[in-house]
Amino acid sequence: MTDTTKTPATGTPAMPLLEVTNLKTWFPSARGEVKAVDGVSFSIAPGEVLGLVGESGSGKSITGFSIIGLIDEPGRIVEGSIKLEGRELVGLSGHDLRAIRGKTISMVFQDPMMTLNPVLSIGTQIRLALEAHENISAADARERAIKALAQVRITEPELKVDFFPHQFSGGMRQRVAIAIALLHRPKLIICDEPTTALDVSIQAEILAEMKELVAELGTALIWISHDLAIVSSIADRVAVMKSGHIVEIGPALGVLTRPQHDYTKALLDALPSRAKPGQLLLRGSGIADAAPPPRKAATANLPPLGSPYLVIDKAVKRFEKPPGLFKNLAIRSGLSQPVSGVQAVDGVSITLKRGEVLGLVGESGSGKSTLGRMAAGITVPTSGTIRLNGQPVMSAGRNPKKITTRIQTIFQDPFASLNGRMRIGDIVAEGPLAHKLVTRAEAPEYVRQWLAAVGLDPTFANRFPHQFSGGQRQRIAIARALAMQPDVVVCDEPVASLDVSIQAQIINLLIRLRSELDLSLIFISHDLSVVRHLCDRVAIMYRGSIVEEGEAGPIYDHPQHDYTKRLLAAVPVLPEAAE
Amino acid sequence: MFGFILQRLWQAIIVVIAMSALVFCGVYAVGNPIDVLISPDATQDIRAAVIAQYGLDLPLWQQYLAFLGRILHGDFGRSFVYNMPVSELILSRLPATLELTLAAVLFASLVGIPIGMYAGYKPHSVVSRAVMALSILGFSVPTFWFGLMLIMVFAVQCGCMPAGGRGDTVSLFGVDFSFLTLDGLSHMVLPALNLALFKFSLMIRLARAGTRELMLSDTVKFARAAGLSEFTVLSRHVLRLISIPLVTVFGLELGSTLAFAVVTETIFSWPGLGKLIIDSITSLDRPVMVAYLMLVALLFIVINLVVDLTYALLDPRLRKGRA
Known part of the structure; x- marks a missing residue:
């Protein structure tokens, strides 16, 4: 084993959990083969977290889908091998692959709004995932579902198990998706941008919880993301992908602090957090573009720079659902209460x-x-006013x-x-x-x-x-x-x-x-x-x-x-x- | 939920009243029933007596009110032609249409949806392409032609199926049904098939489009990633998600088939409502026309209500909003 792979807590010398060698996943198209993944090799030790970083179209998601055997038609793995604990996955029958999916390798997707089925209760969806790999009675499945929800820190799991996805917030939905991914105690979870669709504070919570769960269960993770900062906070090792290749792979700290490859450097330089505020970003280019055409509108009566210009005064916005004809009559005659609206903006005053x-x-x-x-x-x-230059x-x-x-x-x-x-x-x-x-x-x-x-x-x-x-x-x-x-x-x-x-x-x-x-x-x-x-x-x-x-x-x-x-x-x- | 049902019932009542007025006025624009009712050589006195007997001498709005009052008592009047209560007449014909329509729509759905889902699941297979080509044929072939072909092939050439009529019937709760006897069933097959053809194609196409779209969705990918079998993915996830548009079309088709199975019923001389309404229009049998149109309006309202309730059953997101 190379010294970059981490030894798991159990202490046994690590045989790689997953070994990907020269993986090529291509999509035939009218203009020839699209080489989405083109010769990718890496390995993951049990319990290790690998961050897979790249921009859209770099092939990072396709790498994940190749491992779990879910490449959409007409794409296919044309070459290479994916070995899970020494067992070759490339070329396995659909039936054998399905036995692995969810059981040994599972996956969490970006948008929990899209991944959970909106018309099935959480309990039902967990039961279906349980039934995929074991014979289990409805009562036991419910019991397990409640436990699974509790494991991902969902409060009142006995109640929430009968909820439908729309009754959860985005972060909660992603927790449910993670609970489903963890059901069979898989050895590897592939997370494809799992926090991208979430707010920062929710993202921080999910990140912390994932770290804990992974440490607790000894699960290995492939964390696919475009966000270098997130990856640096969870991954042991980082692989940077560009147009189907891994350009750089190594310990997370090393890659992010002492990048070797130009592309990694470019990615880091493009981050605004790495530059002084207000400065042009290093790799942003566009510095030498042509000047815009002259303005026609008179600029004479504009106030000097730095004086108040756009003044928002006590702006309020309520979104109300208009009541129907009968409801309206009922409200007027005092039989019914008006429908409460949503106060989107509540008396904001600010000056630009x-x-x-x-x-x-x-x-x-x-x-x-x-x-x-x-x-x-x-x-x-x-209510409220918005004035531009008075x-x-x-x-x-x-x-x-x-x-x-x-x-x-x-x-x-x-x-x-x-x-x-x-x-x-x-x-x-x-x-x-x-x-x-x-x-x-x-x-x-x-x-x-x-x-x-x-x-x-x-x-x-x-x-x-x-x-x-x-x-x-x-x-x-x-x-x-x-x-x-x-x-x-x-x-x-x-x-x-x-x-x-x-x-x-x-x-x-x-x-x-x-x-x-x-x-x-x-x-x-x-x-x-x-x-x-x-x-x-x-x-x-x-x-x-x-x-x-x-x-x-x-x-x-x-x-x-x-x-x-x-x-x-x-x-x-x-x-x-x-x- | 309760409020929603109440609201829909309230709307239904308004629609029924509006419909009754429309039907009543509309039907009055069609010919003079007296000319049909009594022989041309009747005396003026007899003529006047008959007009008075049916209340045809009163102003239109009085006739309408009287008509509304009678309807409220469940009395749709007597048929001019058959000289029996219209409600009885319609009830005697309704089961025939009902069983034929249900057979057709159920066949179209139970067979069409799985086929459509398969075509959406494997859109590039030869079978799927053949199914899609046939479904276009199903859309474009006129019902009467297909019915005649069915009769020609199965009844005339091969002789294995009867060409028309209901066959033996069994009386159940005082109404006659064909589907309970073997002979009745064999009489039902061809007309039901003929009636189903268009709906069958529609269901296939709808199910295919929905399945095809969903197979690429993250929901399906996530279910597969959890190791669910393809059958479970299709039967538990995809079917539930495509069912809402299917239920809409099912409802609409059920209503329109019940009301307008005329062509098929005529070709296969199936003694249902469609034949009755055609006969009553040609003979200007006003009470039958009015009652029939009212029944059709009522049917559509009931079916739509059931469809709306089914939505709430199928999609939990709708339950909350309307509770």
Whole structure:
């Protein structure tokens, strides 16, 4: 055995639990074979945690699915071997593989919303998983299900066993999925981005619990993730994957503090937590992009940089379910109580100074997106006012509309926010044309200038969104927002769905354009390190209110509010670089 | 849940009242029943007497109110043609249609859904492709042609199946059913098959589309990763998840088949409701038409209510919201 493999607690010299040698999993396509996994070799000792890191498309998930024998048609393992305790898994019949799945190797997936069957109770789903490998009576299965839920720290398991997935929160659902994966005491669990869909504090809890369970049960883990910090906090060893290959593998601390391979270094350099706040990220590129076209809108009556610009005053947003006809009559005649709504934003007052970047941080459901949408004039506040430079953002009346073009928005999902049937040139030109910022004759040149400014080839203007990658689409979305020549841009999780290297490029783009155009930004994010890097001021939102607000540095270094402290403590931290 | 049922019943009553008004007015636009009822050489006095007897001389709204009052007492009037209470007439025909329709829809579902699921499970196999091609045929072939072909092949050429009629019936709770005798069953096979063809294709396609989509979902992947057998994955996970659209279509098809099995019933001279309504339309037998249309409206309301309740049974997420 190499000295990098850990010896398990039992003390016996480790024979590898799993040995993967030269694994090649290919997917035939119309354009030839897609070599998703192309010659991957590694081994795992019993009880060891291996972190498998890489960006989307690196083949890390496919490696996991290859091990458990669940490659979707028409993909197949074309070469290599996967040995589980010396037994070859490649080429096993479906029946033999199924006997291993769930029993010796099990798997936890990214999104617990999608993995659990919404129409079966938790108890039933656990029973099905139990019945897959043993004959068990319904009563015993229930007993075991309750124990399994208790093991993953679900309170009142006797009650919760009859719950359906929708009655659980995201973190609880993932715990259920982990309980199912642990049912037969497998020797290896493959976790495919198990905490990516969860809030930081839940993620921290699940991470801690997983570590404990693994130590307690002696289970080996393959932890697949794009997040280096998370991997560093759980893995004994780390393997970095790029385009189907493992470029670097070794002890976690060594790989993350003294990376040998260029790609690993690039990944680490792309992390905002590794750079000084406000600086361009090292590997982000895009520094030499063309300057944006000159602004047409008058900038004369703008207040000086640093003075209050966008003022949100006691903004409240309630989402209410309109009662039906009869319910309404009943409420009016006093027979029934009004339906209680959801108070998404509860009287928030905050001021964005001209030229500053304000970070809105919070977990899902904290109201940060709703506040951002109100600031951008997309959502009508239930009460309160939002004024830009003293002017209301929305018109008065029964159906208020946004009346300024000086605020624009960039959304999270660049796949959903661009109309797939329009050419990107038209997408970018649509708003400026409608508001007469450019004439029809000037539009093509204007669009080309903007595409160049966001680092895209100007000749792409007549392509459709589906021809671009996620990062390119987000650039298009940025060009579309900025082509309206706004002063304020509300960015709602603009980098949340992007890989780290792409994220670094977009962050660099925002930093550069912000200083070139004197933009004021509201930057909504759940990622505290990105916010730290980009924002001058930070507001922490919790249950519809701002619990703490101030300069970014002091808040991160000396948080005052309990919630802020908890939030910051939950963020997994990378070990510092060795230099 | 209780509130939901109450709300649906309330809606149902409104729909029934609206339907009764529509039906009543609509039917009045169709011809004059007196011309059918009495011979043209009857005297003016007899004519007036008959008109008065049926209340046809009263203003329309009075007739409607009288009609509503009678319905509330369960009295749909007497058929002009058969000269017997309409409720009795319909009840004598309803079981025939009911058993034929149920046989057809159940066959379409019980056979179509598994076949569709198989086609979705193995979308590229030869069998699946053949099934899909045939299902398109099932959609596009007209019912009457398929029925005639069935009769030609099985009744005329091969002679192994009867061409029409209900065959021997057994009386159960005072109504006659065919499916309890062997002869009755053999009479049912061809018309049921004919009636089922379209629904069969529909079920196959729906089940296939749902299964195909779900086989790629994380739910199925996770179930497989837990070591569940393919059969368990399909029967416990996939079937439950695709059942909601299937139940919707099942309900709609059951209703429309019950109401509009006319073509099949005519071809196979099956003495059901469809034949009755066609006969009564040609002879302007108003009470029968009105009662029939009311019955159809009621059937749809009941079926939809049952479908909605089944949703709540199938999908726990709906239970909470409507409780």
